[in-house]
Amino acid sequence: MKYDYLIVGAGPFGAVFAHEAMKCNKTCLVIDKRNHIGGNIYTEQVEDINVHKYGAHIFHTNDKEVWEYVNRFATFNRYTNSPIANFNGEIYNLPFNMNTFYRLWGVSDPKEAEQIIETQRLKCDDPQNLEEQALSLVGRDIYEKLIKGYTEKQWGRDCKDLPAFIIKRLPVRFTWDNNYFNDQYQGIPVGGYTPIIEKLLEGSEVRLNTDYFAQREYFDQIATKTVYTGMLDEFYNYQFGPLEYRTLRFDSEILDQPNFQGNAVVNYTDKETPFTRIIEHKHFEFGTQPKTVVTREYSKEYENGDEPYYPVNDQRNNARYLSYKGLVESEQNIIFGGRLAEYKYYDMWQIVRNSLDAARKELKEAQK
Structure with missing residues (x-):
């Protein structure tokens, strides 16, 4: 079978693109090397709690169309991101506001x-x-x-x-408002993010535990076009050298108590504490379960085999990225999208917006 689109990566960019393509009666094969869909916004239930397996993801945006789009696939609650900072046992509100200054x-x-x-x-x-x-x-x-x-x-x-x-800017507020984001729309999908991706991928063929690079020649032949959301340097066999990333290690545990820290996100801002923050997942959905799940996040240098998270956008890496981008611009049948393929950190709403825009442009051209 010849597909219209091979989509490499079952995260939000690939899933939104697949959904838009399916609406236009296009055939899509979506592959992902992981054993689950959703990319880094994947959530799974543990002790009836929706656990954010790859770190906290809070949806926030000022883009009304994007907000209305994601609300077609889930009901979002009223969660407001109000993280706490712990500095050697001293507790401060974030972002920096009058509570912090007091x-x-x-x-x-x-x-x-x-x-x-x-x-x-x-x-x-x-x-x-x-x-x-x-x-x-x-x-x-x-x-x-x-x-x-x-x-x-x-x-x-x-x-x-x-x-x-x-640090281009640091939010400083001379009010008593602990809401971290200034966006008009904010919330967490009730039931987690995975059901959203499941609905977006309905109608597409999905193959998990499937590495594009292990069968590249085969995959390049079975679709008219490819939507690639993986690492850009890997796609081009690192010919200009590897792009650097920071990655995260997660240490999760189930605790036999209903409440561990009283907040979804607590940042540890002293250097001596080895982890950067603790996530208590049930508080994203105002959970009242008898147990709780907490995750400590550790930041580390990316090594081959890790999941890349944060691009190191310094001068050297950005120059290297521009060399790869020159190759991207010469491609005819490949669409690159997402934080790895564009070597840029994006919020979730930006991924949805970028994928919608890319899909609309592509599908409009395909109809010509």
Whole structure:
């Protein structure tokens, strides 16, 4: 059988594209090397709790069309992301707001908090590294307690050795609002993300535990076009060298208690604690189960065989990416999409938007 589209990767980009193609009566074969669909937004039930297997995923967007689109496939709850920071046992609210400043300095007047930050800010027009950038934005106290340790664990490098552009801005609010996101729409799908992907893939043929590169010659022949969502450098056999990533290790456990930390997300911002954060999954859906599931996240350097998460978009890697992008632009029958194929970190709504746009462009051209 000859398919219209081979879709490499059963994550959100591939699933949305497949759904749009199926609506136009196109045939799709979706393959994924993992043993499940959903990519990194995969959720599975453990003790009747929907566990985010690859880290916390909170859907948030200002794009009304994207919000209405995902709501066709699930009911979203009213979850609001309000993470907590734990610095050596001291608890602070995130994002940085009046609750944070009251805990830091005992101030309740927004003007007074602004003045403290202003006096602590590094006066620097051209920050040369992440530390200088952060100090110029929020000052010494916030940087030392809530940014430095967490960032160095996340990237595995001293903040002085990280490029300034990693922190383009830091949200500082002089209100008592703990809502991390400013987006109009926000929530968690009731029942987890996996059912959304299942509905998007209805009508497509799906093969799991299937590595595209193990049978590349075969797969390249069985479809008119390929939608590729995997690692860009791997697609081109690393001919310009590998692109660097950070990856995550997850350590999950079931606890025989109804509540472990009282919040879905707690970041550990001191450098001594080896993990970056603890996720307590039941709080994403306001669970009342008798047990709870918690996951500790550890950041590490990507090695072959790991799951790549965060592109290291420094000057060297971005230059290498542009070399690969030159090859992408010469392709006729391959559509590249998603964070790995574009070497860019995306929020979930951006993946949905990008896939919708790519599918509409492609399917419109296919009808000509």
